[in-house]
Amino acid sequence: MSMGILTVACFAAMLGAILATSDLWNAAKKGKTDVVIALINSGADVEASNENGWITIMVATEAGHLDTVEALILANANISAATNNVGSYGKGWTALHIAAHKKQSDIAQLLLRTGADKLVKDKKGKIPADVARKKGYSQLAKIIDDFIRHHFTQYH
Numbered sequence: 001m002s003m004g005i006l007t008v009a010c011f012a013a014m015l016g017a018i019l020a021t022s023d024l025w026n027a028a029k030k031g032k033t034d035v036v037i038a039l040i041n042s043g044a045d046v047e048a049s050n051e052n053g054w055i056t057i058m059v060a061t062e063a064g065h066l067d068t069v070e071a072l073i074l075a076n077a078n079i080s081a082a083t084n085n086v087g088s089y090g091k092g093w094t095a096l097h098i099a100a101h102k103k104q105s106d107i108a109q110l111l112l113r114t115g116a117d118k119l120v121k122d123k124k125g126k127i128p129a130d131v132a133r134k135k136g137y138s139q140l141a142k143i144i145d146d147f148i149r150h151h152f153t154q155y156h
């Protein structure tokens with residue numbers, strides 16, 4: 001009898017976490033930072049990905065929500081995570097590639113300051129600065145380039 005109650009309670013908790021995770025995805029996309037934080041605190045999975053390997057920090061980056069990206073970083077979102085080979089665009093992209101593609105300069109700089117890999121290549125061998133350049137965002141490409149140079153003079 002108590003086993004049954006435990007099983008139900010356990011299932012309810014699992015279901016709650018799954019629902020929280022899909023809510024987290026939607027909240028990240030809409031930039032509802034307070035909701036994002038509340039959902040993470042109630043067990044939503046920050047690293048949950050869709051079939052294309054996109055995780056919430058990528059979704060928030062694509063939509064241009066700086067505060068949300070910051071909250072996800074504070075919640076230990078993996079800034080090194082990359083999308084997979086599936087999908088119409090952005091194969092092998094990190095959040096920094098996505099920020100470059102979407103001209104999200106503030107988010108790109110936040111990711112760079114947080115330690116995002118500037119030299120990581122996507123499936124076509126492009127680093128984030130290449131992605132910005134290809135879109136004609138030369139100023140953003142320069143910001144990333146300058147960060148690379150600064151990083152090298154600092155540590156090499």
Ligand SMILES: *[C@@H]1O[C@H](CO)[C@@H](O)[C@H](O)[C@H]1NC(C)=O
Pocket residue numbers: 078079080081082
């Ligand atoms: C973050 O993502 C990278 C790239 O996919 C992976 O190699 C690494 O293990 C991940 N780190 C964590 C803590 O999951």
